[in-house]
Amino acid sequence: MNNKLMLMIPGPTPVPEAALLALAKHPIGHRTSEFSNILAEVTENLKWLHQTQSDVLMLNVSGTGAAEAGIINFLSSGDRILVGSNGKFGERWVEVGQAYGLNVEAITAEWGKPLDPALFAEKLQADTEKQIKAVIITHSETSTGVLNDLETINSHVKEHGEALIIVDAVTSLGAFNLPVDAWGLDVVASGSQKGYMIPPGLGFVSVSPKAWEAYKTAKLPKYYLDLGKYRKSTAKNTTPFTPPVNLIMALHATLRMMKEEGLESIFARHERLKNATRAAIKGLNLPLLGADSCASPAITAVAPQGVEADKIRSLMKKRFDIALAGGQDHLSNKIFRIGHLGFVSDRDILSCIASLEVALSELGYENFTPGAGVAAAARVFSQS
């Protein structure tokens, strides 16, 4: 049977019907009052989602493009920055900094382990001359399912006083409580194919007043990624360049859905999906890659023993049309990742776990009691 795909990867995530139908509409002109009205509402709702009174800008780029814009708009060649790196995306922001000639210091942790806030505190406290201009943190590391302790790291950045905190929130925004103003997050980057529940193609960057101050003297070259242009246009409910009209119409629909669900419910749902998934995996006696204390609300990485990760993924796809993500780089075939981000319900987790039990059995994995995974997930759902 075709066309019954269930996406359980950390992006693209499942897209609700309202967004699919919006995508299928004939585009309208982007220099019209009709489109400006849509942009005005989208901008308001983006601020609501980011819990900020400051700017949230929308670019026609992937999450990487958004994060790059969030870095290069506020820095100059040679600036010293600290970059947390404990997975594929942390490594990427190190590369971006290097590509632009920044003085990058990577603060690393093993893939699957969280960043140690004390290492940041040490560097920041030692920097009495205030040369560190920014600290870049991947909040939810998509490659490993680790949630870094942004709040504590950010408290050290605040004590430092000079450095900006720049956050890759690609798989945490819309899944985990990230109060941009309350925490004083200067730059937060995200992408549409995650918590936003629409296909890939849009990136978002929130910018604090402090970051706009830094923008004034930042000298890295930019044009398409120049956030000042987006700020100016957004204030007039328009865009500096032709925007991806259909994706924005879809976003218009999903942001309304999110407002209807409410932030607290959204965060509680992701917490519940995470807990149920992790309980189920434990119930199946499969090792989790990361500890519960640093588990991402969006992705659960499993490091199976006695059965190959990619064989599980392959059978899940073939037998049940469920797409799971694999491991990246040195974790390839060592882990599989279950995405539970965005338009994902309790029922989806039950489907996924029940199917996983069948796949494991068919692959000869016998270290579990049939039904134990589903029962463990069910317990979480019954209790929450």
Next chain:
Amino acid sequence: MNNKLMLMIPGPTPVPEAALLALAKHPIGHRTSEFSNILAEVTENLKWLHQTQSDVLMLNVSGTGAAEAGIINFLSSGDRILVGSNGKFGERWVEVGQAYGLNVEAITAEWGKPLDPALFAEKLQADTEKQIKAVIITHSETSTGVLNDLETINSHVKEHGEALIIVDAVTSLGAFNLPVDAWGLDVVASGSQKGYMIPPGLGFVSVSPKAWEAYKTAKLPKYYLDLGKYRKSTAKNTTPFTPPVNLIMALHATLRMMKEEGLESIFARHERLKNATRAAIKGLNLPLLGADSCASPAITAVAPQGVEADKIRSLMKKRFDIALAGGQDHLSNKIFRIGHLGFVSDRDILSCIASLEVALSELGYENFTPGAGVAAAARVFSQS
């Protein structure tokens, strides 16, 4: 009556049903063999459309992002470049060059007039030390409907030998014969919401072997716009960053439609639409902004006398739900622009002109014989 919009602007252009339905499909994972197969066919068809054996790369950006990538990947700070500027987009490439610290020399013409190839010849011939590293030309200037004489300018670039020819073909590719290899065009940038017949969101850049040689020593900083990353991934039928999956599925559909129609038919159709539109405007005794000898196959700009351009646009929208484009910057309210690019048929031109006649009459413009516009367009269609 709602939802009967007819887009006659130079982008977004009308989108055929096959593409709309592809947009409405649930996204699939971008790291799957299913998606790689789509990418492989799309890449082949992009090469066909560009008439090149070299690379055509696809980025998640607007046309401006594609053109910027096409500039910054092949140059270093301080490099001398010539930029043709006779409209909004020519001016934009001057700005991009300046933003990156290039030594930009703008070669200008009045908006509505074509660039003079002799001015390029002069500069290029005088440059015996071969310091000019690139010549940037907007082929079809969207803001004015002027088609610049790329072939002649390029012949001077070829005589120079050192400089790259970088082309903004955003509203010419897929409308006008642009044989990338036969003409030796080093870099050609375009965008999805034009001749490609899908909504905005994708940019394209073709790159010649000579441009790849320049890439090796080019030093401008870049990451998301680094074409080397796209080349590497495209060779493996994948993408360096999460691609806009749904837009690519739509492009997959429209490129098949284009192949079915055939390049010669596509170009002949645009030539016919252009000729019919211009004949009709002349039949209505309305002045055209540009001369026939430099008329874009994609956009016709009209500079009405005795009736305000924006009043015409406004009434055309209100009365017939036909969207026409306005003038930009100093041409605001001085011209209106009829887009006839992409998924536009002979019938659409007849609809547009017939409606325009009604609108002109209602606005008190009496300098034409009712029916004369339609009759002039009909003559072109009957003869071709």
